[in-house]
Amino acid sequence: MTEPELSAAVLRAIPKVDRLLGAEELRPLLAAYTREEVVREIRRVLDGLRRDASRLDVTDVGVEAVSRRVAQGLARRALPYYRRVVNGTGVILHTGIGRAVLAPEAVAALAALAGHPQRLEIDLETGARGGRDEGCAALLRELTGCEDATVVNNNAAATLLLLAATARGKGVVLSRGELVEIGGSFRIPEVMQESGAILIEVGTTNRTHLRDYAEAIGETTGMILKVHTSNYRVQGFTAEVEIEELAALGRERGIPVGHDLGSGCAVDLAGRGITGEPLLRRSVAAGADLVCFSGDKLLGGPQAGIILGRREAVERCRRHPLFRAMRPGRLVYTALEATLRLYGAGEEAAFERVPVLRQLTGPAASLRPRARRLARKLAGCPGITASAVPCASQAGSGALPAREIESWGVRVVPVSGSAQELAAGLRTGDPAILARVHEEAVLFDVRTLSDEELDLVAGRLRALAHQ
Numbered sequence: 001m002t003e004p005e006l007s008a009a010v011l012r013a014i015p016k017v018d019r020l021l022g023a024e025e026l027r028p029l030l031a032a033y034t035r036e037e038v039v040r041e042i043r044r045v046l047d048g049l050r051r052d053a054s055r056l057d058v059t060d061v062g063v064e065a066v067s068r069r070v071a072q073g074l075a076r077r078a079l080p081y082y083r084r085v086v087n088g089t090g091v092i093l094h095t096g097i098g099r100a101v102l103a104p105e106a107v108a109a110l111a112a113l114a115g116h117p118q119r120l121e122i123d124l125e126t127g128a129r130g131g132r133d134e135g136c137a138a139l140l141r142e143l144t145g146c147e148d149a150t151v152v153n154n155n156a157a158a159t160l161l162l163l164a165a166t167a168r169g170k171g172v173v174l175s176r177g178e179l180v181e182i183g184g185s186f187r188i189p190e191v192m193q194e195s196g197a198i199l200i201e202v203g204t205t206n207r208t209h210l211r212d213y214a215e216a217i218g219e220t221t222g223m224i225l226k227v228h229t230s231n232y233r234v235q236g237f238t239a240e241v242e243i244e245e246l247a248a249l250g251r252e253r254g255i256p257v258g259h260d261l262g263s264g265c266a267v268d269l270a271g272r273g274i275t276g277e278p279l280l281r282r283s284v285a286a287g288a289d290l291v292c293f294s295g296d297k298l299l300g301g302p303q304a305g306i307i308l309g310r311r312e313a314v315e316r317c318r319r320h321p322l323f324r325a326m327r328p329g330r331l332v333y334t335a336l337e338a339t340l341r342l343y344g345a346g347e348e349a350a351f352e353r354v355p356v357l358r359q360l361t362g363p364a365a366s367l368r369p370r371a372r373r374l375a376r377k378l379a380g381c382p383g384i385t386a387s388a389v390p391c392a393s394q395a396g397s398g399a400l401p402a403r404e405i406e407s408w409g410v411r412v413v414p415v416s417g418s419a420q421e422l423a424a425g426l427r428t429g430d431p432a433i434l435a436r437v438h439e440e441a442v443l444f445d446v447r448t449l450s451d452e453e454l455d456l457v458a459g460r461l462r463a464l465a466h467q
Ligand SMILES: *Cc1c(COP(=O)(O)O)cnc(C)c1O
Pocket: 154, 155, 156, 157, 159, 180, 182, 186, 227, 228, 229, 230, 231, 260, 261, 262, 263, 293, 294, 295, 304, 305, 397, 398
């Protein structure tokens, strides 16, 4: 047969929708999905076959082959876009997989409230309208010593809002060493411009002194801003001005002082050997008028931007027209309150109960048994070799840069095929499993895996190694 004849034969052989619906092969699908879903998928598959007819054989379009395609299509489409990921990367706050994992207490609060109405902007005592953010503000007052606090959708919004509310049309004095770009197009000079404030750079990239700030303050200065250099470190011959000195300067000259802390650490990490993240409490005690930070970085809560500080300064943010455009939905307040409550039980409890803090500060020695357990589960698995090895984790999301956290992992080397292929197989399953690929091996850092996830990882590796 000539090519056009072949094509025509394939087109003729493609079964009709009704024939497929009546076929034995499709019965399980009609039990699992609605008729509407099945018909839609059949049409999609048949359209594809007609398009590709010239490249197909008559056997590719038999009822059995078509049914298989329909089943695969339905299964693929049944998988939600947002789905569970098992984090074997050792990056604790991984932007690609949603940063902080919530504590069970926060998950329980969401599960309890999501399907019901909940208190949000109502004073249950009087029945009058109440403050939307008061539940979180009360806990933040206790935790940090601030006078008031509010919540927006993320810290980028918080930074924009505090600048717009405090210094629109005025100058904002900022060190050249702190003109940061956080991943995903958050750049301080651009945020400043969008807020309507005017950037006044002082000092140099590596050294800025108090006198640089003092000399730059003039008639039209609206704010002194300090930005935590979250995702990089300036090392060597450096000098920066601490928040205490800036707050004192601001007081003396009558200029509000803002501090973008980025990660915003609520507990003392230095005591556990992790230095370099400034404490929220410290900025508040220093007298900063407004402090902002992320809810889903080191705090370990939902995505949110938290603004706290002096009563009038926070109230000015809350009354700004942008605030309405930035306020979170009720579930964010719910998860944030539950997370903040964990801190109310004391630092020790917070380190145990907030997953981000637990993962960050777990000593490497405590992870070694977990790595060994995973390696043992893979022992003798044909197609791969697995061994427990020391490795290094990272905080991620710009928190604690230039800092590797000693950890343990399992190095898996495929006997045939590449590590990249193995990693791709892990990534495209459900749940997706993410790991690092390094020197022809797939490395699972067990710092970000839970004990419950080890079987899941081992099972998937076995299945992929068998293919
Ligand atoms: C992460 C970060 C931001 C942005 O916070 P998001 O919550 O990602 O919007 C802003 N400033 C600093 C210093 C940061 O580290």
